[in-house]
Amino acid sequence: MPRIPSPRRVADNVNQRRTRTVEDSRMPLTEHLRELRNRVAKALIAFVLATIVCFFFEQHILNFLMHPYCSLPAHKRASFQGQTCQLYVFGILDPFMIRLKISAIAGAIASSPVWLYQLWSFITPGLHRHERRWSLTFVALSLGLFAVGACFAYITLRTGLNLLLGFSGDGIVSVLDANKYLSYVIAMVLIFGASFEIPLLVCLLNLAGVVPTAKLRAWRRSEIFLTFLFAAIVTPSQDPFTMLALGLPMIILYEVALFVGWLNDRRKKNRGDSSAYSDLADDEASPLDFDDSGETARRAALAARAQQDDRAGRKARAQLAAMAQAQSGDDAGGTGGSSADIT
Numbered sequence: 001m002p003r004i005p006s007p008r009r010v011a012d013n014v015n016q017r018r019t020r021t022v023e024d025s026r027m028p029l030t031e032h033l034r035e036l037r038n039r040v041a042k043a044l045i046a047f048v049l050a051t052i053v054c055f056f057f058e059q060h061i062l063n064f065l066m067h068p069y070c071s072l073p074a075h076k077r078a079s080f081q082g083q084t085c086q087l088y089v090f091g092i093l094d095p096f097m098i099r100l101k102i103s104a105i106a107g108a109i110a111s112s113p114v115w116l117y118q119l120w121s122f123i124t125p126g127l128h129r130h131e132r133r134w135s136l137t138f139v140a141l142s143l144g145l146f147a148v149g150a151c152f153a154y155i156t157l158r159t160g161l162n163l164l165l166g167f168s169g170d171g172i173v174s175v176l177d178a179n180k181y182l183s184y185v186i187a188m189v190l191i192f193g194a195s196f197e198i199p200l201l202v203c204l205l206n207l208a209g210v211v212p213t214a215k216l217r218a219w220r221r222s223e224i225f226l227t228f229l230f231a232a233i234v235t236p237s238q239d240p241f242t243m244l245a246l247g248l249p250m251i252i253l254y255e256v257a258l259f260v261g262w263l264n265d266r267r268k269k270n271r272g273d274s275s276a277y278s279d280l281a282d283d284e285a286s287p288l289d290f291d292d293s294g295e296t297a298r299r300a301a302l303a304a305r306a307q308q309d310d311r312a313g314r315k316a317r318a319q320l321a322a323m324a325q326a327q328s329g330d331d332a333g334g335t336g337g338s339s340a341d342i343t
Contacts, residue, residue, distance in 0.1 A: 039122050043115035051107030058099045061106050065185055068157035069176065076165045076174060087178035098178050105186065116143075138204065142197055145253075149196035153188040156245040160188075160237050187236045195234070195246060199253035206261035213261035227251055299323070 054061065069077070070085035077085060089095055120139070165174050205211045216223075231247035302323075305316035 036122060039118040043111070043118045046111040046114035047107055050111040051103050054106035054110060055099065055103040057106075058102050061102050062098075065102070065182065068154070068185075069161055069181065071158055072162055072165065076162070087176055087181055089178050094179060098182065101182065138200065141200055145196040145200055146193035149193035149249075150189045152196075152245070152249060153192035156242060157185065157188060160239060160242045160245075163239055163241050164237055184236050188242075191234050191236070192246060195231070195250055196253060198250065199257035202254065202257040203260050206257075207264055213258055213265050216258055216261065223254065224251060227254070 066085065066087065069087075074084070089098065116139075120136075123135075202211075202216070206213060206216070227250050228243065228247040231243045231250065235242045235246055299320070302316045302320050306313055306320055308316075
């Protein structure tokens, strides 16, 4: 009969299974490759199992993807054999390939927690604690923004299809190919999801100190124009409604990113810049005799503290005297060395 684990045994197991740190990740290249192989194998197994499960629910997934098309008015859809809504194929292998494509995409989405965990577990040991916290925050935000973009694309599908298929008129009835329709839906979801990541990239560049918010605000008109130009180019349908449906949320998210960047710049300004280059403008070159070691700033701080009559003032005066004596000794040695070289 198994024994009841004692608290000490439980603590030992927890310590043995603790999260690996940067020091633990220092292993030979073969060990890294072996760990990468194991994690890729686990991710592939999860993907294959999820794809097999989704293969049996493929019809429900297809009905969900067809709903924007099937919700259109009946006169804009071709119907044969009394069916209300149908997609058509024109190849022998197309039915199987369509089912396989839908199952694979659904399996990749369903197994995303597993392969994202494997990817995160492989990268995390090489990061410090603060890097791990920031990277986890940005990964969570990127997944959320991609999901919001995908949902927004699905919502706008019906209006975009209604607008595009409405140009057929009375004498033309649309017979949609299932492959082309699914490719259109997948492209819309991927483009909307990836486009919603751009404001997060702007926040990342601002937090890293690459681009200040003031410069981004100066480029606002050009950025709005480029955003709508980007939306007009990347959308598969290239109709005005889809362009606006992609461009307007990107502009709103971009303004949110500018607000976050403004808060970050304000925090840095209130905290103060202790670098030697803080008094120089961004487009100003430092002089050749510029002291970037901080020696001038330290001497000024000691001189201000030496004006006091307390213990700190006496200590500052002593430090200034020692620094002056050391500098005079260096100057004397340099002069002697130069005269010796001349003679």
